[in-house]
Amino acid sequence: MKQFDVLILGAGASGLMCAAQLAAHGGLHVGIIEGNDQPARKLRISGGGKCNLTNTEVDASHYLGDAAFVQRVLDAFSRDDLLEFVRQGGIKPVIRKERYYFCPESSEQIITLLRRLCGTAEMLLGHRCLHVSHDAGQFIVTTDRGTFASNKLVVASGAQSYQSIGASTVGLEIAKSLHHPFKLFHPVLVGLTLQSEQFWMKELSGVSMPVCIRVGEKSLCEDLLFAHKGISGPAVLSASLYWHKGEIEIDFLPQARVERLCARSSKQISTLIPLPKRFLKAFLSAIGLDDKPCSALTPDEQSKLERLHAYRFAPAGNFGFTKAEACRGGVAVEAVDPCSMQSRSIDGLYWIGEVLDVTGELGGYNFQWAFSSAVVCARNLLRKA
Numbered sequence: 242m243k244q245f246d247v248l249i250l251g252a253g254a255s256g257l258m259c260a261a262q263l264a265a266h267g268g269l270h271v272g273i274i275e276g277n278d279q280p281a282r283k284l285r286i287s288g289g290g291k292c293n294l295t296n297t298e299v300d301a302s303h304y305l306g307d308a309a310f311v312q313r314v315l316d317a318f319s320r321d322d323l324l325e326f327v328r329q330g331g332i333k334p335v336i337r338k339e340r341y342y343f344c345p346e347s348s349e350q351i352i353t354l355l356r357r358l359c360g361t362a363e364m365l366l367g368h369r370c371l372h373v374s375h376d377a378g379q380f381i382v383t384t385d386r387g388t389f390a391s392n393k394l395v396v397a398s399g400a401q402s403y404q405s406i407g408a409s410t411v412g413l414e415i416a417k418s419l420h421h422p423f424k425l426f427h428p429v430l431v432g433l434t435l436q437s438e439q440f441w442m443k444e445l446s447g448v449s450m451p452v453c454i455r456v457g458e459k460s461l462c463e464d465l466l467f468a469h470k471g472i473s474g475p476a477v478l479s480a481s482l483y484w485h486k487g488e489i490e491i492d493f494l495p496q497a498r499v500e501r502l503c504a505r506s507s508k509q510i511s512t513l514i515p516l517p518k519r520f521l522k523a524f525l526s527a528i529g530l531d532d533k534p535c536s537a538l539t540p541d542e543q544s545k546l547e548r549l550h551a552y553r554f555a556p557a558g559n560f561g562f563t564k565a566e567a568c569r570g571g572v573a574v575e576a577v578d579p580c581s582m583q584s585r586s587i588d589g590l591y592w593i594g595e596v597l598d599v600t601g602e603l604g605g606y607n608f609q610w611a612f613s614s615a616v617v618c619a620r621n622l623l624r625k626a
């Protein structure tokens with residue numbers, strides 16, 4: 242059985258970053274077990290192929306998970322640290338919409354950088370992990386192409402969405418077998434499906450507009466895209482992170498107030514309200530209001546029109562794991578030390594990235610989390626070495 246100092250399970254964003262940090266300081270025999278024939282398949286397709294690395298505003302308020310735990314990890318390897326890391330590697334990230342940092346050309350740039358920095362780490366590609374056991378201080382990792390042993394094991398196996406490109410629940414199976422608490426994965430950063438009362442939105446497939454969506458205490462302002470299956474786009478994807486069941490509220494006109502626009506105006510509603518005509522027609526019909534001059538609206542009709550700012554409904558569900566950009570759930574952070582990412586109960590066992598019960602909103606937050614947690618873990622491994 243081949244023996245390593247450190248085995249990393251998963252050559253995705255967090256696994257590669259961890260290996261790269263370890264290689265930079267040398268000395269450890271590191272193996273990376275990856276089920277796919279190539280590393281980082283999710284990273285490759287991320288951000289429309291240009292990988293949204295991080296965000297101008299990074300703090301725990303953009304994550305679902307234990308805020309103190311998340312902030313501690315983000316502080317240890319911040320957005321600025323990540324930007325410095327990629328710049329030193331020759332990548333100059335570009336900012337889109339004044340918030341999102343992307344690779345300038347393609348996600349391939351960050352993958353190439355991480356692979357190069359992995360140096361002599363042994364990449365065991367096409368090795369699907371089936372099982373992990375822990376015995377006499379050793380981790381035994383059984384794959385479909387052989388068994389490997391190590392003193393330290395870093396679980397960087399991600400979450401369950403996009404199984405078509407290698408995602409699995411192996412992290413939770415390992416947690417279960419090693420008696421670590423966890424929550425089942427649930428698809429998030431995903432479009433929402435509609436109940437029949439909202440089917441009018443389906444007619445708008447392809448229309449996109451800026452909105453604010455309120456879910457519980459959260460308000461997410463970004464674009465909404467009407468889709469054939471329901472509603473999608475950045476605002477909906479981020480809202481899906483916080484939506485469990487029950488109602489959400491959409492402000493379809495966050496940039497203006499109906500009351501002000503309508504005051505003393507004799508123009509038709511559809512002329513006056515600065516929203517796509519197709520949307521207004523469908524919306525007015527859904528709320529049972531004719532397109533007429535604002536001055537002709539009764540107080541009751543006026544308040545109906547105000548629903549543009551607070552359209553409440555309960556989505557039916559979501560588009561599922563095949564479309565979700567992330568998952569909530571994962572290994573419970575109470576069982577993990579945020580200063581090292583090491584398990585509190587099993588010495589030498591580490592958890593990083595999306596396998597943990599920490600999930601960010603849309604906008605680069607999940608890569609920032611994957612990279613920050615990987616660096617914290619690698620630093621601890623290096624200190625111990």
Ligand SMILES: Cc1cc2nc3c(=O)[nH]c(=O)nc-3n(C[C@H](O)[C@H](O)[C@H](O)COP(=O)(O)OP(=O)(O)OC[C@H]3O[C@@H](n4cnc5c(N)ncnc54)[C@H](O)[C@@H]3O)c2cc1C
Nearest residue numbers: 251253254255276287288293370399407594595605607608
């Ligand atoms: C379409 C899409 C676009 C996205 N875009 C962005 C974006 O622009 N910005 C952002 O911040 N986040 C984005 N995300 C989310 C982001 O990709 C993940 O949060 C991030 O990749 C998690 O990193 P990770 O290292 O934890 O897991 P992953 O990157 O998923 O890596 C886990 C690795 O483990 C391997 N693995 C799993 N099971 C096994 C097994 N049994 N045996 C061996 N290997 C196994 C997988 O093949 C994979 O390579 C996107 C996700 C998707 C699906």
